[in-house]
Amino acid sequence: MTRRQLAWLRNAIVALGLVPLAQLTARAFGYGDLGANPVQVVQHTLGITALNLLLLTLTITPLRRLTGRSWLVRLRRPVGLLAFFYALLHALSYAALDLRFDWPRLAADIIERPWLTVGFATVILLVPLAVTSTNAMQRRLGRRWTTLHRSVYAIAALGVLHFFWQVKLDTREPLVYATILAVLLGYRVVVSLRRRTQRAVAQ
Amino acid sequence: MLIQRPDPIRPSEITSESVFVKRRALLKAALAAGLLPGTMARAQPVTTSTLGDLAAANGRLENVSPWADNPSLATTPYEYVTEYNNYYEFGTGKGDPARYAHTLVTEPWSVEVEGEAENTGTFTLEDILRPHALEERIYRFRCVEAWSMVVPWVGFPLGDLLKRFAPTSRAKYVQFFTLNDSEQMPGVRSRVLQWPYREGLTIEEAMHPLTLLTVGLYGRVLPNQNGAPLRLIVPWKYGFKSIKSIVRIRFMEDQPRTSWNMAASREYGFYSNVNPDVPHPRWSQASERPLGAGLFASRQPTLLFNGYAEEVADLYTGLDLVRNF
Ligand code: HEM
Numbered sequence: 001m002t003r004r005q006l007a008w009l010r011n012a013i014v015a016l017g018l019v020p021l022a023q024l025t026a027r028a029f030g031y032g033d034l035g036a037n038p039v040q041v042v043q044h045t046l047g048i049t050a051l052n053l054l055l056l057t058l059t060i061t062p063l064r065r066l067t068g069r070s071w072l073v074r075l076r077r078p079v080g081l082l083a084f085f086y087a088l089l090h091a092l093s094y095a096a097l098d099l100r101f102d103w104p105r106l107a108a109d110i111i112e113r114p115w116l117t118v119g120f121a122t123v124i125l126l127v128p129l130a131v132t133s134t135n136a137m138q139r140r141l142g143r144r145w146t147t148l149h150r151s152v153y154a155i156a157a158l159g160v161l162h163f164f165w166q167v168k169l170d171t172r173e174p175l176v177y178a179t180i181l182a183v184l185l186g187y188r189v190v191v192s193l194r195r196r197t198q199r200a201v202a203q
Numbered sequence: 204m205l206i207q208r209p210d211p212i213r214p215s216e217i218t219s220e221s222v223f224v225k226r227r228a229l230l231k232a233a234l235a236a237g238l239l240p241g242t243m244a245r246a247q248p249v250t251t252s253t254l255g256d257l258a259a260a261n262g263r264l265e266n267v268s269p270w271a272d273n274p275s276l277a278t279t280p281y282e283y284v285t286e287y288n289n290y291y292e293f294g295t296g297k298g299d300p301a302r303y304a305h306t307l308v309t310e311p312w313s314v315e316v317e318g319e320a321e322n323t324g325t326f327t328l329e330d331i332l333r334p335h336a337l338e339e340r341i342y343r344f345r346c347v348e349a350w351s352m353v354v355p356w357v358g359f360p361l362g363d364l365l366k367r368f369a370p371t372s373r374a375k376y377v378q379f380f381t382l383n384d385s386e387q388m389p390g391v392r393s394r395v396l397q398w399p400y401r402e403g404l405t406i407e408e409a410m411h412p413l414t415l416l417t418v419g420l421y422g423r424v425l426p427n428q429n430g431a432p433l434r435l436i437v438p439w440k441y442g443f444k445s446i447k448s449i450v451r452i453r454f455m456e457d458q459p460r461t462s463w464n465m466a467a468s469r470e471y472g473f474y475s476n477v478n479p480d481v482p483h484p485r486w487s488q489a490s491e492r493p494l495g496a497g498l499f500a501s502r503q504p505t506l507l508f509n510g511y512a513e514e515v516a517d518l519y520t521g522l523d524l525v526r527n528f
Contacts, residue, residue, distance in 0.1 A: 028498050036279075036287035037297070037350055038498040100501065113485060166485070168348065169466055170295040170395045 001071040010078050017082040020049045039097045046090035053083035054156045058184045077133050084130045087123050115165030122158040153185050262423045267357050270340040279352035281421050283494045288428045290447060291396055292388035300428035306387050309432040318454035321369035328432055335359040340415060345477045345509045347441035351491040356436050357419030362410035370454045377409040378459035380451035396462050402446040403459035407518050413438055439508040439515045441475045472528040477509035481528045
């Protein structure tokens, strides 16, 4: 994969990642419609897209290992930033559409309702990852960068927990997300254990 | 019990072409004047049955008089009332009932009446409806999920029916059951709730003149996804209390079990009266989103007993509404 091809691919990913937002915007402004409960559609679409993208970032490393294509790792940053962007928009859509920017109310909601506390923690914990996603930051932090960015597994788990907690009764969909997350995490654990034993054997 | 067969079409039901054309012109004019929700003219996934000889072949109910107390509230467009539903027997998505409820067979239909009453037994839908005059009542409807709508329902007071069964003095409560048939209802194959769906009221609530046994909306027979052919509307309670597609009514001495309470007793009480001051454990009930209000509309404050406090508050004197949520 040449540099130009890679740049093209990354742009394509960003463009593709913005499709759900573009669709929502179009539907909100009269091209199609958002149905009986448009606020709900907006919040759900943004939340689900955030979670989908978050899980997608987590599949990149295993995919690279399984296929041996090391350039795949260069796609992680745009996907991760998109996930953060959607998570932020999702939280903002609640603040804007339901609460009309009543910030004290938002604060009270986040404190009083554990599932919102968890959602809030998810967004906040994504901030340092987004901020340190640049090449310069990666160089500066060195090994600590890797450790920091591994926290994305815990963050994704918080996102899934938030999802789980908000459904009324039917937990099938969040369970699917929890399962995917467990498989991805399990894969990483197995790989790292294997590597450790190999190292021990080599010594 | 009568086994009901579809009636042959009577000559009076057949529309002559000139009348048909005139009707279309009238409809168009009504649409233009904004008298009808525009979407009614459009093809849509609404499935209706006929209610024997109460309804015309097109599903329009005949001899319906407007309720004297109808409020001057703007009603929620027909398409939202019939395409955004909670009816878990057809799936847990809001669009699932409109998509899948066409498999519900509402004819013939009968209701079993049992328990603490003198006239128990099985009654056909015709037996149940025949003596009662239908009324169109515009009610507010508030879902426990904090959305709401305003619907012109068609029905008659449940109490008028219950009196015909002559409940005994031991009948303190009434329990209702929805049809439970996995052939017709794909959603009951998954155990999100314990089937059959069941609900209950105190006998005073059931006899209250606002409690409506409902057969239609917007002047037509209930679409399947809205609980055809027979459902309850208890306008001062959260929507899940207004049980759909009723097949069994039971008079009881003790408080009956109810589906959402069985599923999550901390979150859904037996009473489930609309109350802005008693939050759901996971969300506030202080305000609601009216369906169809649009993306940028503000939420609307929720009213105690959904605005029916004047009529129903005395059912609950002395009752702690926080503990008995
Ligand atoms: C301060 C932060 C957050 C707030 C205030 C918030 C708020 C909400 C609200 C109000 C809902 C329910 C919408 C409804 O009533 O139907 C919801 C659902 C959801 N949220 Fe969040 N959220 C936050 C953070 C997040 C984050 C970071 C993620 C993912 C990474 C996320 C993913 C979801 C998902 C997947 C749903 C369920 C959508 C569905 O049912 O399809 N949320 N959130």
